[in-house]
Amino acid sequence: MGQIPTEHGLILAGLLFILGLVGLLVRRNVIFMLLAVEIMLNAAGLAFVAAGARWNQPDGQVMFIFVLTMAAAEVSVGLALVLLLYQEFKTLDADAASRLRD
Amino acid sequence: MTTVFYIAAAVALVSTFLVVTRLNAVHALLYLIVSLLSVALIFFLLGAHFAAAFEVIVYAGAIMVLFVFVIMMLNLGPLAVGQERQWVRPHTWIGPSILVCILGAELVWVLSRGGSKAAAVAEVTPKEVGIALFGPYLMGVEMASMLLLAGLVGAYHLGRRTSSGAAVNRRRGND
Numbered sequence: 541m542g543q544i545p546t547e548h549g550l551i552l553a554g555l556l557f558i559l560g561l562v563g564l565l566v567r568r569n570v571i572f573m574l575l576a577v578e579i580m581l582n583a584a585g586l587a588f589v590a591a592g593a594r595w596n597q598p599d600g601q602v603m604f605i606f607v608l609t610m611a612a613a614e615v616s617v618g619l620a621l622v623l624l625l626y627q628e629f630k631t632l633d634a635d636a637a638s639r640l641r642d
Numbered sequence: 643m644t645t646v647f648y649i650a651a652a653v654a655l656v657s658t659f660l661v662v663t664r665l666n667a668v669h670a671l672l673y674l675i676v677s678l679l680s681v682a683l684i685f686f687l688l689g690a691h692f693a694a695a696f697e698v699i700v701y702a703g704a705i706m707v708l709f710v711f712v713i714m715m716l717n718l719g720p721l722a723v724g725q726e727r728q729w730v731r732p733h734t735w736i737g738p739s740i741l742v743c744i745l746g747a748e749l750v751w752v753l754s755r756g757g758s759k760a761a762a763v764a765e766v767t768p769k770e771v772g773i774a775l776f777g778p779y780l781m782g783v784e785m786a787s788m789l790l791l792a793g794l795v796g797a798y799h800l801g802r803r804t805s806s807g808a809a810v811n812r813r814r815g816n817d
Contacts, residue, residue: 544647544687552651552684556658556677563662571667571713575674579658582701585693586681593688596764598774601693602782605775608700609786613793615705619712620800626716 549590556583570625570632574618581611646748647687653741654680660737667713671706672738678702680745687752692768 560579567573585604592600622632629636657677664670678701685694775783 544644548647548651549684549688552654555655556681559655559658559662566662569667571709572662572670575661575670575709578674578701578705579661579677582678582681582697585697586684589685589688589690589693592766593690593764596689596766598766598770601690601766601771602774602779604690604693605696605771606782606786608696609790612700612705613789615708616793616797617800619708620797622712623715624800632716 546594553583553587570622650680650683675702676738676741689765692771
């Protein structure tokens, strides 16, 4: 019944971030790439909150709220871009839009 | 309480791995929601109750709903009904349901032990977070509001251009 070790929280955040990074690099479907970005942002927020809990300060949660705001703005623009990509190319493959101008 | 943390961490890792490896976007979304809920439970165990509530409401609620909307919008057409029937087949729900049941059992256990007070975890209360947010971090809040406004305008602009772009394409088709 002890306190949760901060290192383990940070290790978990790192593992989640690596999983998200691998997903971002491996998958070519734009929706899955956005999901992987969400996983990575969430892992960053977890690291902030774990560090904030270590020092018993509210700064970690404040930074988590900022990360959350950024994720919401990013995902709204990203999903609008996904819809544009699908209307333009009729596919969700990110490699289909590899050329900036054709 | 540390055991609860390790189980929730394992659930988070397993569900996140399944998110990355799923082929179907809706299945991946189900597992991602499980992952976010387990991270919310970890926040609760760390004494960050405000962040845990935010994680459930904003991440698992609002942002995931956005994803669901877009996935549904991409699948309009005669195939959509059959596809939807395929998505909600019962065995799809088995994996996420098991993981969520583990999380729910943990939550009930923690609450029955008196919440995080029993773990002698120093809680950072929402009041402290609010004082910090509107005190030293006030400039950050303003910048976040500008960022949200930029996101709103950007999404609106991209959405508007799709309709006019479709009109341009139709005109091209007629010529």
